[in-house]
Amino acid sequence: MGKSLYSQIGSLQNDLNATVGSTENTQPSSKVNRVTRDAEVTKQQILDAAVIEFAKNGLFGARTDAIAKSAGVAPRMIYYYFQSKEGLYQAVLEQPASEFQQMLEQMNLEELPAIEALQVFLRTVIAYEISHRYQGMLLFQEANQNQGKYFQQTNWSQPLTYVTKILEKGMQEGTFCKQDPYMTTLTIAGICVFYANAYENLKHLTPDVELLSDEMIERYTQAAINLVLNGVLA
Structure with missing residues (x-):
């Protein structure tokens, strides 16, 4: 179950990151779609490179020329798409929150019983965090350097609201x-983010264990589900 959901997270994110436009038969439309698609690909390449640079160095230490080199684009493209280093940094912070919000909406958790919705949520978050391990480092840098100045402009409160609603629904159901x-x-x-965020340290505690293997991820996921359910069930 864990492995299939892990694959589902990747599939959902691929859908969210899919390039805009489809291959219509008309020549003008096809050209417009190609231009739009190329622009979206370039922007995503910049964002993918930027999240690593900002995670390692924070807003102040990150270099736009390093981001451009890693993305394989000219430095001017960063300013073309994001106006400034701060604009790129804000976009990097906002992207995972928006992606995660859209994934949750596609899962229709509100239609499930609270206990099932909570389990799906836990699996989804853990899988997402493990496949985006730089996000934890990025948020730490934001807290450390900027005291949440840019974070407060994101919509990270929305994914948290999903959990709160699930818990409130479960209390109303008596579950x-x-x-x-x-x-x-x-x-x-x-609980959901610890495993991914602490991986670079945890791997030294058990050097003979591959913590990112499917087996270990499933073991942690199931342990997290058991722990949370034991704490919330009536």
């Missing part, structure tokens, strides 16, 4: 015990 839904949400968020 979950009465609790502070917001504080429980923060606790769940911490």
